[in-house]
Amino acid sequence: MPSLLFYLFAAITLGFGVLVVSARNPVTSALSLAMSFVGLAALFLGLDAYFIGTIQILVYAGAVMVLFLFIIMLLDIKAEEGKSPNLPAVAGGVILAVIMALQITTVCSSFDKGGVKIKDAPLNLQQAGESAKLATIANDLKAGVLPDAKLMGLTLFQKYGFHLQAVGLLLLVGTVGVVVLSRREKGVKDA
Amino acid sequence: MITLNHYLIVSGMLFALGLAGVIARRNIIIIYMCLEMMLSAANLTLVAFSRFRVSEGLPDYAAQSLVFFTITVAAAEVAVGLAIIVALYRAKQSVETESVTKLQG
Numbered sequence: 001m002p003s004l005l006f007y008l009f010a011a012i013t014l015g016f017g018v019l020v021v022s023a024r025n026p027v028t029s030a031l032s033l034a035m036s037f038v039g040l041a042a043l044f045l046g047l048d049a050y051f052i053g054t055i056q057i058l059v060y061a062g063a064v065m066v067l068f069l070f071i072i073m074l075l076d077i078k079a080e081e082g083k084s085p086n087l088p089a090v091a092g093g094v095i096l097a098v099i100m101a102l103q104i105t106t107v108c109s110s111f112d113k114g115g116v117k118i119k120d121a122p123l124n125l126q127q128a129g130e131s132a133k134l135a136t137i138a139n140d141l142k143a144g145v146l147p148d149a150k151l152m153g154l155t156l157f158q159k160y161g162f163h164l165q166a167v168g169l170l171l172l173v174g175t176v177g178v179v180v181l182s183r184r185e186k187g188v189k190d191a
Numbered sequence: 192m193i194t195l196n197h198y199l200i201v202s203g204m205l206f207a208l209g210l211a212g213v214i215a216r217r218n219i220i221i222i223y224m225c226l227e228m229m230l231s232a233a234n235l236t237l238v239a240f241s242r243f244r245v246s247e248g249l250p251d252y253a254a255q256s257l258v259f260f261t262i263t264v265a266a267a268e269v270a271v272g273l274a275i276i277v278a279l280y281r282a283k284q285s286v287e288t289e290s291v292t293k294l295q296g
């Protein structure tokens with residue numbers, strides 16, 4: 001990815017991230033978070049992770065953000081107008097965040113493998129195509145296309161089949177849990 | 192030219208932002224959004240390492256599988272968390288952290 005695009009999308013991700021934390025109105029926060037996730041998905045695309053970028057938009061910017069907005073509107077949460085921010089907490093949050101950002105920058109600057117440029121780690125699709133076992137993947141690779149979704153599927157179902165099943169079970173348990181949590185108990189009146 | 196460090200620093204800043212939000216804000220829904228931001232920051236790190244660790248000409252798909260699982264678990268976690276928030280709102284008529292102090296001794 002050209003450097004300019006990287007800086008643009010990093011700025012979108014971080015700028016809207018700041019807005020998420022600082023906005024007084026929860027709807028503003030939610031919409032900024034959606035934009036921040038779109039910027040992050042663009043960064044994923046720049047890292048040749050097309051499948052992950054797509055599901056980032058589908059799942060996060062689509063499903064999760066709709067859920068957040070739905071709850072905000074359902075509960076009719078107003079902006080924190082007139083309430084002053086909790087100053088010690090804000091100071092603590094900002095100081096911790098600055099310390100953490102400094103620490104990460106320091107660690108990264110002494111991490112010599114971190115200086116690898118993206119063109120020094122090129123993908124070699126021809127070589128990968130020679131060793132690919134599945135014909136459809138090998139054909140794509142030899143044609144110079146990265147069959148990202150196919151390779152992800154191969155990894156997920158070949159190497160992580162059990163984990164995929166476990167995540168499916170987790171989603172089922174989550175669904176049942178949500179239904180149980182949001183069911184009204186008999187005899188308990190809503191105030 | 193973009194290096195691995197660029198991505199790691201962006202990811203670290205995103206994580207720090209989320210952390211600041213979790214500590215500074217008092218609206219539970221916004222705290223939840225900041226948690227999602229921190230999870231995404233970790234995903235960016237994983238994808239960056241996956242792209243820069245080229246083996247046999249391809250990115251490391253084990254890392255991207257982990258991102259896939261993280262996104263799935265995060266989606267389930269959001270659903271359950273928001274159901275808890277709705278239950279909390281029914282009991283307290285508020286989504287502020289100050290209204291939930293029963294365990295504060």
